[in-house]
Amino acid sequence: MIVKQEIEELFPTPLWVVQLGTAEAAAFNAKLKAEIEKIISPRPKVPTGSNWQTPQDLHTRPAFADFTGLVEKAARGVARYLQVEQFPMMITGCWANVNPPGTYHPTHNHPNNYLSGVYYVAVPETGSQLVFQDPRPVMIMPRIGKHSRVTANAAVSQTQPGRMVLFPSWLRHHVPANDGTTERISISFNLMFTNFAETLAQPSWKPTAGGNQEATSPNASASSS
Numbered sequence: 001m002i003v004k005q006e007i008e009e010l011f012p013t014p015l016w017v018v019q020l021g022t023a024e025a026a027a028f029n030a031k032l033k034a035e036i037e038k039i040i041s042p043r044p045k046v047p048t049g050s051n052w053q054t055p056q057d058l059h060t061r062p063a064f065a066d067f068t069g070l071v072e073k074a075a076r077g078v079a080r081y082l083q084v085e086q087f088p089m090m091i092t093g094c095w096a097n098v099n100p101p102g103t104y105h106p107t108h109n110h111p112n113n114y115l116s117g118v119y120y121v122a123v124p125e126t127g128s129q130l131v132f133q134d135p136r137p138v139m140i141m142p143r144i145g146k147h148s149r150v151t152a153n154a155a156v157s158q159t160q161p162g163r164m165v166l167f168p169s170w171l172r173h174h175v176p177a178n179d180g181t182t183e184r185i186s187i188s189f190n191l192m193f194t195n196f197a198e199t200l201a202q203p204s205w206k207p208t209a210g211g212n213q214e215a216t217s218p219n220a221s222a223s224s225s
């Protein structure tokens, strides 16, 4: 006889969503929008379907100091959650994207970083999505009417001004075409451990007395079985 049937979630992929208050976001975004416009002005002509991007050094510019502070605060929260706060992280790149109607970002991830994220300065009236792909290979995908978070092979994150989303840099994602009538403005960023080679990259196993390597054991978390 079955006495109970439970579900355990293995290897969940976290997405951290940080939301500013509406009034605060409006003022903050107006400032950010003006600074971004200054950088890309006069806007060079780009091919139809392309977008404008700033240089990737916004985190080093005084005009973006408040934004950098926000990213660092959010990243500290993530590090606390993951219990890696003893290893300092730094922003390695930060840039703004201005997407006119009809433009999109194809599928990609952010190599050589630990965390990545995006903050929304302006979003079209019709809304805008950020779509994440399931990193696991899909072998069987039954044609069911409605996929759940357990059976779907993609997950949609809705965007809105004043929202920041942080995710593991390896997680592939894309931005569907802007089907609104106004520009979509976002600021993307990457973070990596500042002293990765010094503090994290060394082998985690100990050599045996005879010089043979001990097998590396997986970093298993506690399991009930």
Ligand SMILES: [Fe+2]
Pocket: 108, 109, 110, 173, 188
């Ligand atoms: Fe991205």
